[in-house]
Amino acid sequence: MGGNMYRNEFEDLLTWKTKKNRKPMIIRGARQVGKTWLMKAFGKQEYAQTAYVNFESNKLLKGVF
DSSP states (O other): OOHHHHHHHHHHHHHHHHOTTOOOOOOOOOTTSSHHHHHHHHHHHHOSOOOOOOTTTOHHHHHHO
8 A cells, every 4th residue: 555545544434533423434436456454554653452333245235234
């Protein structure tokens, strides 16, 4: 992931994290652009524990979304 793009997206995630009444986050986008990598890096740096759910590979959740 490019440096500027990484910083911009990471800053967006930090902004989301600091919102008082934030809603759950759903990350969507084209394949192979770094969504999973960014989310996991953000979770590792900013939280003690994280949960990762892939809606494409989970049949029950795929039907919900």
